[in-house]
Every structure is written in structure tokens, then in C-alpha cells.
Amino acid sequence: MxxxxxxxxxxxxxxxxxxxxxxxxxxxxxxxxxxxxxxxxxxxxxxxxxxxxxxxxxxxxxxxxxxxxxxxxxxxxxxxxxxxxxxxxxxxxxxxxxxxxxxxxxxxxxxxxxxxxxxxxxxxxxxxxxxxxxxxxxxxxxxxxxxxxxxxxxxxxxxxxxxxxxxxxxxxxIDPLAWPVGPVRHTTRPLRVVTATRLARRKRVGALLRVVADAHARLGAGGVVLDVFGDGPMGTLLESRSAALGLEEVVRWRGTVPRAELARHYRDADVYLSPTRLEAFGIAALEARTAGLPVIARADSGVGEVVTDGVSGLLAADDAGLTDALVRLGADATLRTRIAGHNTRTPPSQxxxxxxxxxxxxxxxxxx
Structure with a gap:
């Protein structure tokens, strides 16, 4: 054909x-x-x-x-x-x-x-x-x-x-071989959170920063760090907003990296966080889930069709729920390792x- x-x-x-x-x-x-x-x-x-x-x-x-x-x-x-x-x-x-x-x-x-x-x-x-x-x-x-x-x-x-x-x-x-699973880390301080996104308004990276700021306040110093991979028109503004929220030591802006390098970073992370709502599918979240990471995302986005709540990640009804889920995985190593273990053993259907x-x-x- x-x-x-x-x-x-x-x-x-x-x-x-x-x-x-x-x-x-x-x-x-x-x-x-x-x-x-x-x-x-x-x-x-x-x-x-x-x-x-x-x-x-x-x-x-x-x-x-x-x-x-x-x-x-x-x-x-x-x-x-x-x-x-x-x-x-x-x-x-x-x-x-x-x-x-x-x-x-x-x-x-x-x-x-x-x-x-x-x-x-x-x-x-x-x-x-x-x-x-x-x-x-x-x-x-x-x-x-x-x-x-x-x-x-x-x-x-x-x-x-x-x-x-x-x-x-x-x-x-998705090709599972392109996103090899890493070892499940049993300690959770700091909780190493990662996201890969375009730095544009519709991706709600500003909301992500607020979620992480709230989780940081609840988990305390050294409780959480966030690596943001990607670039876009709002990069400078978002970095300024991160500083205004007091996240200079929490959020690290990594820029765009090749797929293989991103997969290596996933092997060193604990959780993937997605704040998007108008996300038709959520391929970045699926890639992270394939690499073994528990995914935290909005239930009203397309990510809800590739992540099962309580099994391959945690789904939230709103941004406050994203913060609660992040704090929960930061405080409950047993839950986080159970979800990560499921993801490392169970490849996605897509x-x-x-x-x-x-x-x-x-x-x-x-x-x-």
C-alpha cells in the first residue's frame, strides 16, 4: 500500500x-x-x-x-x-x-x-x-x-x-524497548518528580509549579525536587514564576533532550507529574509509565485512559488533588513502590x- x-x-x-x-x-x-x-x-x-x-x-x-x-x-x-x-x-x-x-x-x-x-x-x-x-x-x-x-x-x-x-x-x-524500566527506589526523600512538556499556556506548567510549591510546603525542606524537560514560548516567564514561588532549589529546568537521554533520566526518577486538562492522549505520561514511573495526572484528561488509578498511578479531580497525590507518594513509600513495581512488570497495551x-x-x- x-x-x-x-x-x-x-x-x-x-x-x-x-x-x-x-x-x-x-x-x-x-x-x-x-x-x-x-x-x-x-x-x-x-x-x-x-x-x-x-x-x-x-x-x-x-x-x-x-x-x-x-x-x-x-x-x-x-x-x-x-x-x-x-x-x-x-x-x-x-x-x-x-x-x-x-x-x-x-x-x-x-x-x-x-x-x-x-x-x-x-x-x-x-x-x-x-x-x-x-x-x-x-x-x-x-x-x-x-x-x-x-x-x-x-x-x-x-x-x-x-x-x-x-x-x-x-x-x-509506543515502543517499550525505547523506555527501559529502571530499579525501583525504596527511599522517598527527596521525592524525585519529573515532567516532559512544551512550555506553553495550554500545558498548564504554571499550575504544575503551584502544585509542587504546595507539596514542598507540606513535605518540608528536601522533600521534593522537580525536573522539567522541554522548552517553549513561556520558558522565561515560568522560570520567573518558579523563583517567585521560592522554588529555586526545588525546580530544575532541563530543556529539550533526545528521547534516549530522557529515558535515562526517567530511570533515576520516582514519579511523573502531568497537570494538563485538554490533553487528548498524554504520550509523555505513557512513556514515563512504560519506564516504570507512577503517574500523577488529572482524571479529566486523556491520561486517564492510559493510567489506572491506584494501579499504574494516581488520578485527581483537580489541582488540589494533584498536590494530595504528590504528598501521598512522598510520604508512603509502600504505595509508591507497589505502583512502580506494577509498571515495571506490566508493559502498556498501546x-x-x-x-x-x-x-x-x-x-x-x-x-x-
């Missing part, structure tokens, strides 16, 4: 959609399929304007423009992509959509307009955007596109946008072998 993966964002940008689409491309290729990627993200050396770059054996059509901040937007891409899809014999188009995906929306119009079997996967919680997308979704599904989302939570938002249309659930995939099967099922559904 010849597959076109179309996404606003792709490597070398870092983020959930970027890593998932690139991993999916590699996994589909390993399964014997021919895969090409179309993206509005420039290449590592500035490739853009339709240049085709081969990344990990996968041809990547770089449709980026010269824009401030390298925004992955290109309203002039549709005719170029349309011609390439027509001329290169693709069997299916798989469009990946986030909260705001102007390139992806254009690609959905192009693929369905060509009459190609088209699968649309939402990597976001639509929330207030559901009504805005309703006319477009009606058009695309009327032309044969099939819809899926990365979690039941995300699928619910798509259902709200277009009631009565089937929405599949295709979770993000392996790439399973996810690729689900994705191919969506392609068959689109073809039908």
Missing part, C-alpha cells in the same frame, strides 16, 4: 503529533508499506518550498514557507500537493489534525476532493472548536473520509462536532504492533 501522511507539524519540531506521525511513518514502512510525508514544517537545514528530504528512509515533502517563528502554515501548498498526490499513485491519505491545523484542513480538502480514500485522525480535544469544524467535517465525511481520534475523550469531541458519524479510536503508539493494525483498519474503512 502506498500511503501519504499529511501533517502541519513534523520533525525536527518536537511535540506529540510530530513524534507520533514520524514513528508511524517508520513503523508502516517496516511493515512493508510505501510511505511519504507531506508537512508545512521546514527541515533541519531549512528545507522548504516543496523540497523532498529523506528522513529515516521516508520521503518528506517540505511545504513550509518563510514565516516568522517558522509557523507551519502554507495556504499556497494545496495545488502542489494535489498534483503530487495525483501523479504518484497513492492508495490512501492519512491526515493528522490538532487544535489548529490550517495545513491539515487544506490537505483534507485536497485528498477528499480527489476522491482518495482518506482517514482523518484528531490528536486534540476539540472542545469549543467542535461547532466551527462541523461544516467541514460534514463535507469531508460526505466525500467518504473516515474519522478517528487518539482517545475516547478526543473521540467524544469529534462526536459533538458531527453526531451520528462513526469515530474510531486509534491511540498513540504497542506499535497493535496501533499499526488499528491504523491499517482505518485505511481499509476509508477504502470501503
Amino acid at each position: 502506498k500511503i501519504a501522511l499529511l501533517s502541519d507539524c513534523y520533525l525536527p519540531r518536537t511535540g506529540g503529533i510530530e513524534s507520533q506521525v514520524s514513528d508511524l511513518a517508520v513503523r508502516l514502512r517496516a511493515a512493508g508499506h510505501e510511505v511519504e510525508v507531506f508537512t508545512a514544517t521546514r527541515g533541519a537545514k531549512g528545507e522548504r518550498g516543496g523540497v523532498v528530504e529523506v528522513v529515516a528512509g521516508v520521503p518528506v515533502h517540505r511545504m513550509a514557507l518563510h514565516l516568522p517563528g517558522d509557523l507551519p502554515v502554507n495556504p499556497m501548498a494545496p495545488p502542489v500537493v494535489r498534483a503530487r498526490l495525483e501523479d504518484n499513485g497513492f492508495d490512501v491519505a492519512h491526515v493528522h489534525l490538532g487544535v489548529v491545523s490550517p495545513f491539515g484542513w487544506d490537505m483534507a480538502r485536497v485528498a477528499t476532493g480527489l476522491g482518495m480514500p482518506t482517514a482523518l485522525t484528531f490528536h486534540c480535544v476539540l472542545d469549543k472548536g467542535a461547532a466551527v469544524l462541523r461544516p467541514a467535517l460534514r463535507t469531508w465525511t460526505g466525500q467518504g473520509a473516515v474519522l478517528s481520534a487518539v482517545s475516547e475523550l478526543a473521540a467524544k469531541g469529534v462526536h459533538q462536532a458531527i453526531p451520528g458519524v462513526p469515530v474510531g479510536v486509534v491511540p498513540n503508539g 504497542t506499535w504492533e497493535h496501533v499499526v493494525d488499528l491504523v491499517l483498519g482505518e485505511y481499509r474503512r476509508a477504502g470501503a
Whole structure:
């Protein structure tokens, strides 16, 4: 099968959609399929304007423009992509959509307009955007596109946008070998907490700092330390806020590191903390859980679908509950080691072998 993966964002940008689409491309290729990627993200050396770059054996059509901040937007891409899809014999188009995906929306119009079997996967919680997308979704599904989302939570938002249309659930995939488990540490002072996130408003890193500040006050000096991995537009502001909360000796800003290095840091940590709410899936939390870490997260986020409360982590109804859970694991070594032991012994179900099967099922559904 010849597959076109179309996404606003792709490597070398870092983020959930970027890593998932690139991993999916590699996994589909390993399964014997021919895969090409179309993206509005420039290449590592500035490739853009339709240049085709081969990344990990996968041809990547770089449709980026010269824009401030390298925004992955290109309203002039549709005719170029349309011609390439027509001329290169693709069997299916798989469009990946986030909260705001102007390139992806254009690609959905192009693929369905060509009459190609088209699968649309939402990597976001639509929330207030559901009504805005309703006319477009009606058009695309009327032309044969099939819809899926990365979690039941995300699928619910798509259902709200277009009631009565089937929405599949295709979770993000993970390779357990890339996140080897570490030894379970039985002492809990300090409790070594870790998070990996983009430093942006919707990720609620400010709320995370308040949670850690409250836990620090309750556990006392030397009770907790937090390593934050990632970067983003709010980095400077968040560091200032951390200092204002008196967390200079508690919070360490690690920046973005390669996946293998992040996995090594997880082996030295005790707990993963996620404060996000509008998180469709929570791949970073799943990676940490795969590495053996107990995960503390909001129950009203997509993380609740990959973490079982009291078994692989602790889920909270609100931010105060996140603080309570953090203090609980800091004070109760028996509970923390029991959860960590479960995670080290029990790999997650969202392996790439399973996810690729689900994705191919969506392609068959689109073809039908």
C-alpha cells in the first residue's frame, strides 16, 4: 500500500503529533508499506518550498514557507500537493489534525476532493472548536473520509462536532524497548518528580509549579525536587514564576533532550507529574509509565485512559488533588513502590504492533 501522511507539524519540531506521525511513518514502512510525508514544517537545514528530504528512509515533502517563528502554515501548498498526490499513485491519505491545523484542513480538502480514500485522525480535544469544524467535517465525511481520534475523550469531541458519524479510536503508539524500566527506589526523600512538556499556556506548567510549591510546603525542606524537560514560548516567564514561588532549589529546568537521554533520566526518577486538562492522549505520561514511573495526572484528561488509578498511578479531580497525590507518594513509600513495581512488570497495551493494525483498519474503512 502506498500511503501519504499529511501533517502541519513534523520533525525536527518536537511535540506529540510530530513524534507520533514520524514513528508511524517508520513503523508502516517496516511493515512493508510505501510511505511519504507531506508537512508545512521546514527541515533541519531549512528545507522548504516543496523540497523532498529523506528522513529515516521516508520521503518528506517540505511545504513550509518563510514565516516568522517558522509557523507551519502554507495556504499556497494545496495545488502542489494535489498534483503530487495525483501523479504518484497513492492508495490512501492519512491526515493528522490538532487544535489548529490550517495545513491539515487544506490537505483534507485536497485528498477528499480527489476522491482518495482518506482517514482523518484528531490528536486534540476539540472542545469549543467542535461547532466551527462541523461544516467541514460534514463535507469531508460526505466525500467518504473516515474519522478517528487518539482517545475516547478526543473521540467524544469529534462526536459533538458531527453526531451520528462513526469515530474510531486509534491511540498513540509506543515502543517499550525505547523506555527501559529502571530499579525501583525504596527511599522517598527527596521525592524525585519529573515532567516532559512544551512550555506553553495550554500545558498548564504554571499550575504544575503551584502544585509542587504546595507539596514542598507540606513535605518540608528536601522533600521534593522537580525536573522539567522541554522548552517553549513561556520558558522565561515560568522560570520567573518558579523563583517567585521560592522554588529555586526545588525546580530544575532541563530543556529539550533526545528521547534516549530522557529515558535515562526517567530511570533515576520516582514519579511523573502531568497537570494538563485538554490533553487528548498524554504520550509523555505513557512513556514515563512504560519506564516504570507512577503517574500523577488529572482524571479529566486523556491520561486517564492510559493510567489506572491506584494501579499504574494516581488520578485527581483537580489541582488540589494533584498536590494530595504528590504528598501521598512522598510520604508512603509502600504505595509508591507497589505502583512502580506494577509498571515495571506490566508493559502498556498501546504497542506499535497493535496501533499499526488499528491504523491499517482505518485505511481499509476509508477504502470501503
